[in-house]
Amino acid sequence: MKPLNSNNCNPQKRLSDMMAKKSENSIDIYYTIYQEFFLHAENPSDLLKQVIEFPGNVGDDSLAPQKISQQTVSETIKQYQSFLTSSVDLLIKQNLPLDSFYENLWKVVFCSPTSPKDVESCAIILKSLKSNPALPYFQAIDLLEMDNKEFTSRLEKLRPHITEAIHMFNRHFPQKTQESSQICRLAQSLSFEDACVYWAAIINIIRKSAFTSGYTQSSEDSNPIKHMSE
Structure with missing residues (x-):
């Protein structure tokens, strides 16, 4: 057999x-x-x-x-x-x-x-x-909700961190890990809530940079309406 x-x-x-x-x-x-x-x-x-x-x-x-x-x-x-x-x-x-x-x-x-x-x-x-870009699927866990007022307040407090992060983006380091280490460094000492706001701003800047020639911080980054889902 x-x-x-x-x-x-x-x-x-x-x-x-x-x-x-x-x-x-x-x-x-x-x-x-x-x-x-x-x-x-x-x-x-x-x-x-x-x-x-x-x-x-x-x-x-x-x-x-x-x-x-x-x-x-x-x-x-x-x-x-x-x-x-x-x-x-x-x-x-x-x-x-x-x-x-x-x-x-x-x-x-x-x-x-x-x-x-x-x-x-x-x-x-x-x-x-x-081929759907939204798949494969992963369940979101530990979602943080925050109202516009708190988000805007924390964002303003984190303005120096975000400005420094933009500078690091525009340094064009020879290695990607050199760049990412600086962006991560700026979030290490933040509380969980502040870190989420910081990363929200960073993600927004990166997304917009796909349509521009460099990394900038516009007035829209502090617009509280942008925090709320439409």
Whole structure:
């Protein structure tokens, strides 16, 4: 009797191996994955979590797809993209535990009355979820809430720290760790609440710098309205 191949007994390992293949176009791999793993799975949400958390790219998209036409892919994405984006966003806002998030994501996307039932569409949706920038999901913990008045007061107190941090950003150190060590140093002596305000300002400055040629601190950084979610 031939020994059993351990990979055949381990669907998680087989799924990872299939996603790591570079001999097929990605949509062909997702088609095979959905057909072989999801159609009759007892715990499809676990498989969905594994697919979304898989590191790196799937397949080789320089190769022509063989199982689904590019036209079908484009039409399916156009039909479902808005639904997928809003569904993911709504579930993320609930801040569910990890397993509950993927259970609900599976039910909403693949088991609702308007969900597609054919393998082609489901494979395309699976790929779309894998490429969603909001995924993989992590539950937020120990969230700090602070009203505008307190936030603005702490921000003003931390103005020297933030100004020094901006200077360090604009020094252009030869090593990234040299720069990051200075930004972290400025937060080390702060209380947890002050540190959260400091990092909120730093994150805001970094985000804005993606659209500018340097790091600056505008009057918007002290606008209390910016602290509150809209």
